[in-house]
Amino acid sequence: MVRILPRRGGVWLDLDRGEPEALTAVFADVRTLLADAAPAPVSGRQDDPLEELVGPVGAPAVIADDPALARLFPDAYGGDPQASAEFRGLTGSSLRETKLAALDAVLADLHGVVPAGRLALSGEQAERWLAALNDVRLVMGVRLQIDEDVWEELEQMPADDPRMPILELYDLLTVLQERLVHAVAGW
Amino acid sequence: MTASSGAVAPERVERPVGDEAVEPDRPWVTIVWNDPVNLMSYVTYVFQRLFGYNREKATKLMLDVHHKGRAVVSTGSREQMEHDVARLHGAGLWATLQQD
Numbered sequence: 381m382v383r384i385l386p387r388r389g390g391v392w393l394d395l396d397r398g399e400p401e402a403l404t405a406v407f408a409d410v411r412t413l414l415a416d417a418a419p420a421p422v423s424g425r426q427d428d429p430l431e432e433l434v435g436p437v438g439a440p441a442v443i444a445d446d447p448a449l450a451r452l453f454p455d456a457y458g459g460d461p462q463a464s465a466e467f468r469g470l471t472g473s474s475l476r477e478t479k480l481a482a483l484d485a486v487l488a489d490l491h492g493v494v495p496a497g498r499l500a501l502s503g504e505q506a507e508r509w510l511a512a513l514n515d516v517r518l519v520m521g522v523r524l525q526i527d528e529d530v531w532e533e534l535e536q537m538p539a540d541d542p543r544m545p546i547l548e549l550y551d552l553l554t555v556l557q558e559r560l561v562h563a564v565a566g567w
Numbered sequence: 568m569t570a571s572s573g574a575v576a577p578e579r580v581e582r583p584v585g586d587e588a589v590e591p592d593r594p595w596v597t598i599v600w601n602d603p604v605n606l607m608s609y610v611t612y613v614f615q616r617l618f619g620y621n622r623e624k625a626t627k628l629m630l631d632v633h634h635k636g637r638a639v640v641s642t643g644s645r646e647q648m649e650h651d652v653a654r655l656h657g658a659g660l661w662a663t664l665q666q667d
Contacts, residue, residue, distance in 0.1 A: 531569070
């Protein structure tokens, strides 16, 4: 299981055998999900990567058909789809770029750390890991319909349950994020 | 929210009420909503980092979100609240703004 150790100006992240690959795979999946949220433009409109998510600015909100993406770009105005769409039109591109940058940075950090290994992360890198881990866990949460009972469910789950591997991965991500928060916050 | 940490209701900054005939802008508030994925520790850390709250105040706010389903985390103009909501979305929290 992952271990976090403080170091000057950052943390050491110790990963066990199999963990670098598992992390790389799930970060890459979410990166693709975000990168692919960029459809062909509507005729006459300049290419807008977030058009699928926001629709033309000023139009009623068009939430992505994908609820996982919708969770990464939440409504800012509850009960006001138009205001939410405008807000998303203004902020969504930048938000998406920030999320992609964090995932790319984490994937770069993981590159070459196989089969098990120790990464040195600066405070800044650790912050990006926190953001990337949170986004990946949010996507998994929507995809797997995870609620607060997931830990109980995992405890009682038979070893051959088909959901076990993916929930164990969610557990790994959760433990990693929890330990990283404590290290970064200095608690 | 999920996982564990360690208290109270969020403080609200009351703006002075001006001349009612002039109808000053009602303040806007930023609300953070509970969700089953976000870690209590992470939410607390985000509140500290984004708003400069100390750990105790950030924890109290987080517990309000956790137990009551939502909490007001800041108040101000609409533009200020849009900025706060954008930053909270950047950290992966579910936040909305509304008029007080």
